Amino acid sequence: MKKFRVRLTLIFVVLIGLSVLASSIFMARTFNQSQLKSLKENLVRESKIILAMTDWLREGSDTEQIAYYTKLAERLRTIAEARVTFIREDGIVLGDSDNNPVNMDNHSHREEVVQAREQGLGSTTRYSQTLKKNMLYVAVPVNDNPKFRGYVRLSMSLEDVEASTRLVWFYLILGLLIFFLAAGLLSYRIAHGLTQPLEKITRVARQITHMNYKSRVYIKNTDEIGQLGHAINAMADSLQFQMNRIQEDESRLKSVLENMISGVVMIDREGRIVLLNRSAEEILGFSSKELLGKRYDQAKQQYEMTQIIQECMERKEHIREEITFYFPEERILEINLVPMYHSEEEWAGIVIVLHDISAIRRLERMRSEFVANVSHELKTPIAAVKGFAETLLAGAVKDEETANSFLQIIYDESDRLNRLIVDILELSKIESKRIPLYFSPIHMDMFVRKTVEVMRTEAAKKQVKIDMQVDETVYLEADEDRLRQILINLLANGISYTPEGGKVTVLVEPADPTPEGDYEHVRIIIEDTGIGIPKKDLPRIFERFYRVDKARSRSSGGTGLGLSIVKHLVELHRGTIRVESGLGVGSKFIIELPVIH
Incomplete structure (x- = not known):
């Protein structure tokens, strides 16, 4: 914009300078011509006076005539203050006030003489070789005098005229320089006034181009530039509003995609993967950096999925399939491939939605x-x-x-x-969570004692000892009937799988102490010295009807639902249950329940 301002200033200065220079040249030429015209008129007037007052010599030799007219020319020079020359009709110079006529050339072909002979009056300006200066010559014919037939020529040096003209040019050039300086300053101010709003508009437009939609033009002018600034501000307001809406929509869409349980993959019409949400990364086992921008057939995916994508891109129809994936872990996926269209006919690619249906199956x-x-x-x-x-x-x-x-x-x-x-x-x-729980404070020491007494008869039949280790200060908020059902099932399970002479231990203690000296959970441990559970069966012991030793379970009269009921009741109390066991080393069931609901 600064370069534009300088160019605009130069244009103004050049235009104004050319105009003033042309005017100055015209004025100087007019002044020079006026001076020459005035000088010429004076010489003509003086020539006519000389014609009227001169005593002409009629007879005499050339020498006598030259002497007479030379003396006359010298006398007239002091009166007319101009060089006086008498020229005979044949061009011979008979007298000159400044030079010896004998040494002077024939003047019949001089321009002023030719004009005087043809037009009755002749004048011209030229450089005098005799006097070595510019001269103005005026020649008047003497036609009606019987004593002298020829021409009277007056000439005057143009030094004064030239000096005046030079002085005029000096003042003109000086004035022109001053005017150029003033015009330059004024032009720069005008250009600055014109370009500064444009510079602001350009700066704001550049910031808007760089997505700074909060930038505005502050111009107080009401002219066309001011209207342009207001239009830029209105455009910026509209762009900011639209971009805010786009960013909000993009943020919502991104949040939806990132928090979807289902995986979403988008493939463009060229077959490149252009979108991948977090669930898709977890399902496919690859990060977005590894897949984005690659073709679907170059991504490290199993063959069946690549074939389905190829089929959808060829048929451009919705396809639904179920595929078992073995990486990063074995799972069953429901895959929906849906073609995308920008308009009714312009195909844009496909969207792949991945559902993990392993849990459902x-x-x-x-x-x-x-x-x-x-x-x-x-x-x-x-x-x-x-x-x-x-x-x-x-x-x-x-x-x-x-x-x-x-x-x-x-x-x-x-x-x-x-x-x-x-x-x-x-x-x-x-x-189905159709059983209501009635929570009440329970003193665990007394509660466990009563529960153990219920099971002692059954334990005595197998000569199994039940031991208690309960903190007397522990209280718990729970449904007493359901909590007793949990303990009875676990104790019955421990008694059933413990050989004669074995032992079942019930331990109750506080867990997760707080800085105030309280505790957040109560830990209940039921441990036996029974046959134990193989490690391969531990993940499935809480399933319905799952039995580690099926023959022994049937002989003991168990239904295979006890541990499943225990697990669900513990979860209804917002607690956790886990088991630690090994073959031949007994089992330990650990329950943690919150103190307060």
């Missing part, structure tokens, strides 16, 4: 296994009851000992069937 499998297990568990006691009942109906009822034995088996199987149905209904209620 696992639940479906567990549901199927549950139905199969329930059917199997129900079938066994029903088959036993039916078989022994048929035997009794066939005549065994007459044998009292046999009948009593069969009836006892029918009773035991019916009882087992009843327990199974009760546990299934209980588990169903717990899983």
Whole structure:
């Protein structure tokens, strides 16, 4: 903008300077011509006076005439203050006030003489070789005098005129320089006044180009430049509003994509991966830096997915498939490939949505296994009851000992069937969260003692000792009935899998102490010296109907639902349960429950 301001100033100065220079030249030329015209008129007037007052010599030799007219010219020079020359009709100089006529050339072809002969008056300006200066010559013909026929010529030096002209030029040039300086300063001020608003507008426009939409033009002018500044401000306001909306929409879209559970991958029409959200990175096992910008067939993905993408790009139709991925871990994915269009006909690429349905399929499998297990568990006691009942109906009822034995088996199987149905209904209620919990403060020492007393009879049958280690100061807010159900199931489980002479220990202690001296959780540990659980079975022991030793479980009369019920009840209390065990070293179940709900 500074260069533009300088150029604009130079243009103003040059235009004004040319105008003033032209005017000065015209004035100087006019002054010079006026001076020459005035001088010429004076010489003509003086020539006519000389014609009227001169005493002409009619007769005499050339020498006498030259002497006479030379003397006359010298006398007239002092009067006219100009060089006087008498020229005969044939061009011979008879007298001159400044030079010897004998040495002078023939003047018949001099310009002023030719004009006088042809026009009656002649004048010209030229450089005099005789006097070595510029002269003005005026020649007047003498035609009506019988004594002298020729020309009277007056000439005057132009030194004064030239000096005046030089003085005029000096003042003109001096004035022109002063005017140039003033015009330059004024032009710069004008250019600065014109370009400064434009410079502000340009600066703001450049900042808007660099996405600084808060920049504004501050111009007080109301002219066209001011209107341009207001238009730039209005444009910046509109751009800032639009960009804020775009950024808000982009932020919302980014938040949605980043927090989606499903993975989203976008592939453009050239087959390059252009978008990848965080869930897609976790599902595919690659970061966005490794995949963005690459073609889908160059990305490190399994062959089936690459083929599906290729098929969708060729058919440009929605495709849904289920694929088992083995990297970074085994999982089942539902893949939806949807073509994208910018308009009705312009194809833009495809969007891939990845759903991890491993948990759903696992639940479906567990549901199927549950139905199969329930059917199997129900079938066994029903088959036993039916078989022994048929035997009794066939005549065994007459044998009292046999009948009593069969009836006892029918009773035991019916009882087992009843327990199974009760546990299934209980588990169903717990899983559906249809059972209300009634929380109340519980003194753990007294509570555990009462619970252990309930189980001592069963433990005594197997000669299993139950030991207690309970902090007497520990209190817990919980549903007393459900908490007792948890302890009874775990104690029953420990007694069942502990050999004769073994021991089951119940430990209750505070956990997660606070700076105020309180505690946030209560830890309940039930440990036995039983057969233990193999490490490969530990992740599945809380599943329904899962048994480590199926033969022993059936002989003990367990339903296979106890630990599953325990886990759900602990979770309803917002607690956690875990198990530590090994084959032949016993088992330790650790429960942590919050003190206050």
